[in-house]
Amino acid sequence: MRKSLNRTLLAALLAGTIMAGQPALAQDGPIKIGVLEDQSGDFAAATAVKVHAIELATKEINDAGGIDGRPIELVVYDTQSDNRRYQEFMRRVLQQDEVDVVFAGFSSASREAYRPIVNQFDGLAFYNNQYEGGVCDANMIVTGAVPEQQFSTLIPWMMETYGPNVYTLAADYNFGQISAEWVRQIVEENGGTMAGEEFIPLGVSQFSQTIQNIQQSEADFVVTLLVGAAQASYYEQANAADVGLPMASSVNVGQGYEHKRFTPPSLADMYVTTNYIEEIDSPASTDFVERFRAMFPDEPYINQEAANSYIGINLYKQMVERAGSTDHDAIRAVLAEGDVCFDGPSGNVCLDPKSQHMSHTIFLAKVEDDHSITFPETWENIEPYWLGDAGCDLTQNDPSAQYTPSSPPPAP
Amino acid sequence: MELFTAIFSITYQFGDAFAFLVISCAGLAVIFGMMGVINLAHGEFIMCGAYVTAATARAGLALPVAILCGALAAAAIGMVLERTVMRHLYHRPMDSIIATWGISLIATQGVLILLGPTMQGVGTPLGSMALGDRSYSLYRLVLFAAAVGLLGGLYLLFYHTRFGVIARATIQRPAMARALGVDTRRIYGLTFGLGAGLAGLAGGLYAPTMTMVPTMGATFIVESFVTVVVGGADIFLGAAPAAAILAIIKASLTAWYGQLFGQIGLLVAVIVVIRIMPGGLSAVVKRWQR
Numbered sequence: 001m002r003k004s005l006n007r008t009l010l011a012a013l014l015a016g017t018i019m020a021g022q023p024a025l026a027q028d029g030p031i032k033i034g035v036l037e038d039q040s041g042d043f044a045a046a047t048a049v050k051v052h053a054i055e056l057a058t059k060e061i062n063d064a065g066g067i068d069g070r071p072i073e074l075v076v077y078d079t080q081s082d083n084r085r086y087q088e089f090m091r092r093v094l095q096q097d098e099v100d101v102v103f104a105g106f107s108s109a110s111r112e113a114y115r116p117i118v119n120q121f122d123g124l125a126f127y128n129n130q131y132e133g134g135v136c137d138a139n140m141i142v143t144g145a146v147p148e149q150q151f152s153t154l155i156p157w158m159m160e161t162y163g164p165n166v167y168t169l170a171a172d173y174n175f176g177q178i179s180a181e182w183v184r185q186i187v188e189e190n191g192g193t194m195a196g197e198e199f200i201p202l203g204v205s206q207f208s209q210t211i212q213n214i215q216q217s218e219a220d221f222v223v224t225l226l227v228g229a230a231q232a233s234y235y236e237q238a239n240a241a242d243v244g245l246p247m248a249s250s251v252n253v254g255q256g257y258e259h260k261r262f263t264p265p266s267l268a269d270m271y272v273t274t275n276y277i278e279e280i281d282s283p284a285s286t287d288f289v290e291r292f293r294a295m296f297p298d299e300p301y302i303n304q305e306a307a308n309s310y311i312g313i314n315l316y317k318q319m320v321e322r323a324g325s326t327d328h329d330a331i332r333a334v335l336a337e338g339d340v341c342f343d344g345p346s347g348n349v350c351l352d353p354k355s356q357h358m359s360h361t362i363f364l365a366k367v368e369d370d371h372s373i374t375f376p377e378t379w380e381n382i383e384p385y386w387l388g389d390a391g392c393d394l395t396q397n398d399p400s401a402q403y404t405p406s407s408p409p410p411a412p
Numbered sequence: 413m414e415l416f417t418a419i420f421s422i423t424y425q426f427g428d429a430f431a432f433l434v435i436s437c438a439g440l441a442v443i444f445g446m447m448g449v450i451n452l453a454h455g456e457f458i459m460c461g462a463y464v465t466a467a468t469a470r471a472g473l474a475l476p477v478a479i480l481c482g483a484l485a486a487a488a489i490g491m492v493l494e495r496t497v498m499r500h501l502y503h504r505p506m507d508s509i510i511a512t513w514g515i516s517l518i519a520t521q522g523v524l525i526l527l528g529p530t531m532q533g534v535g536t537p538l539g540s541m542a543l544g545d546r547s548y549s550l551y552r553l554v555l556f557a558a559a560v561g562l563l564g565g566l567y568l569l570f571y572h573t574r575f576g577v578i579a580r581a582t583i584q585r586p587a588m589a590r591a592l593g594v595d596t597r598r599i600y601g602l603t604f605g606l607g608a609g610l611a612g613l614a615g616g617l618y619a620p621t622m623t624m625v626p627t628m629g630a631t632f633i634v635e636s637f638v639t640v641v642v643g644g645a646d647i648f649l650g651a652a653p654a655a656a657i658l659a660i661i662k663a664s665l666t667a668w669y670g671q672l673f674g675q676i677g678l679l680v681a682v683i684v685v686i687r688i689m690p691g692g693l694s695a696v697v698k699r700w701q702r
Contacts, residue, residue: 040521040524040529041627042625042627044524044529044530045529045530045625048529172671172672198670198671199670199671199672200671200672201671201672201675203630203631203634204631204671204675205622205623205628205631206428206429206432208424208425208428208549208552209425209663209666209667209671209674210671212421212425212546215545215546215547216545216546229530229623229625229627229628230622230623230628230630230631232623233621233622233623236533236535236536236620236621236622236623237536237549237621239535239536240536240538240539240540240549240550240551240552240621241540241547241548241549241552242539242540242542242547242549243547244547261530261531261532261533261623262532262533262623263532263533263534263535264535266535300528300530
């Protein structure tokens with residue numbers, strides 16, 4: 001009798017040891033990451049590199065033993081710059097492939113197309129793109145830069161350097177409209193005036209009239225928030241018509257490496273605030289570029305979305321390891337602790353628990369006449385403060401909504 | 413002086429819109445007007461012309477020669493496609509729409525796979541000229557001249573050459589033309605090649621002003637279809653006046669209300685035109701001529 005009791009105790013003890021040593025015993029398979037990015041179509045030039053960045057991070061993590069001992073398995077779909085594909089593939093990765101997390105989306109239109117589906121299946125998605133800001137959604141983690149990081153630095157600097165009259169040229173959809181609203185607000189707060197504001201439908205490629213409007217407006221500089229290949233034709237045409245005004249942007253160079261693709265000097269005197277581009281001269285950045293090119297020697301350009309995607313996987317690894325599982329509630333509990341940080345190619349970054357957006361060091365990149373890049377200014381550790389200050393607090397509740405300066409969250 | 417610059421500005425905007433409409437629709441109008449084939453791969457012939465132009469210009473050819481290379485390359489591809497695919501689909505308009513659509517998908521994705529998502533372009537030549545407080549790209553004036561020259565050249569080709577007479581005869585009475593010893597299959601092949609070459613020319617002419625991506629043809633396609641639909645089957649009685657009218661609509665709406673309304677104006681114009689004159693402008697002009 002006594003002997004068998006001992007044996008039971010021993011067995012329980014042994015079982016306990018095994019359980020403690022391997023907490024992930026029940027879920028020992030790979031961690032599946034869904035990747036929905038535009039590898040073809042209108043946005044492919046800027047987004048094909050994101051998939052490579054994810055592959056690089058995956059390989060490095062798997063070579064080092066995976067996440068908590070489990071390898072990462074990627075499930076990649078080409079969304080073809082088509083919002084319907086995003087909806088289709090988002091359903092597929094969440095329902096059929098049962099991935100643990102999804103890395104998805106370039107344009108704000110595509111993000112807003114898939115976001116309801118992520119909410120419906122209570123999935124977790126990383127959006128690694130700079131955007132117009134304002135998404136307060138517990139199912140989303142945003143590693144891209146937002147207006148308070150890109151415009152609150154860029155616009156006052158430009159106004160101080162070139163003058164207070166600002167002309168905004170923006171793509172006519174949610175990204176352009178909301179970003180233009182940010183620019184307008186910051187210009188007015190700093191005592192400047194809007195010399196003009198124009199919204200361009202996606203797909204428009206002829207800009208003669210727009211160029212004349214700008215020339216007549218007495219603007220000191222032009223904020224260009226143009227998106228996609230067709231609208232990028234503006235720069236060549238403005239240069240040919242000798243507009244000669246400095247340009248400020250949150251989207252060019254840092255995403256679509258227009259300074260590499262276009263013939264100099266069509267992008268001369270453009271100023272961009274970005275949290276990463278491959279010209280950044282720091283040991284972390286140089287090391288990142290070297291590892292990247294070792295794996296993808298033909299990569300045309302390593303942009304900020306590539307860095308953000310790379311950082312995103314590493315942040316996810318850290319959260320899963322600290323949570324001890326891929327369960328979303330456990331991950332959000334780790335996020336709420338407020339110290340999920342990573343020393344990446346762009347420096348140290350941290351996730352803000354209230355908005356689930358990321359802090360950034362912001363670099364002001366200037367395109368010179370020969371299209372080389374210089375950095376006249378750097379702003380360290382800009383927090384994504386706007387959503388949190390405005391009343392979004394995902395540790396308390398989840399409105400799953402997008403807010404703008406003119407329609408902020410309801411007061412808490 | 414103030415008045416002069418204002419008039420010049422308006423004329424410049426009109427000329428710019430007119431050139432874009434004429435140059436982008438000419439190839440489509442020839443293939444549709446002469447052969448009744450709706451060519452959904454039109455944008456991809458334009459892209460082909462632009463790519464070849466940029467590649468040859470970067471390799472060191474002078475820009476006009478490079479543009480010619482772009483047009484010839486598109487024409488050659490057009491004739492090969494006519495021989496292998498289109499020839500079997502005449503009198504089957506629905507099937508030819510599907511076939512050309514398929515060709516356009518294959519072309520865009522093929523270029524994406526072979527040459528990547530983007531290609532370095534060529535800079536716009538000629539610089540700018542200043543007038544009052546505004547400056548204008550001189551190359552835009554070249555484009556306008558090219559559009560007018562293109563219409564003149566096509567008129568000469570179709571009304572003052574042997575090829576033009578035979579081509580028109582083939583289109584109007586194919587059986588009679590064959591009976592008189594005309595090789596109609598060859599004429600169809602040449603006409604398709606001409607249309608594709610004109611598309612390639614459009615790509616070549618606009619290559620210095622645009623971003624080079626495999627999907628760049630799509631930005632021409634709406635304008636060119638709108639012009640051909642409003643114009644009807646005849647390129648001279650239809651497409652040219654349609655381009656002039658649409659250019660006025662587009663330039664004035666864009667000037668007053670912005671780019672969005674310029675686009676909307678074009679589409680509303682099409683709806684109005686096909687509602688009140690289904691055959692387009694050229695059908696009305698022809699009825700009035702009789």
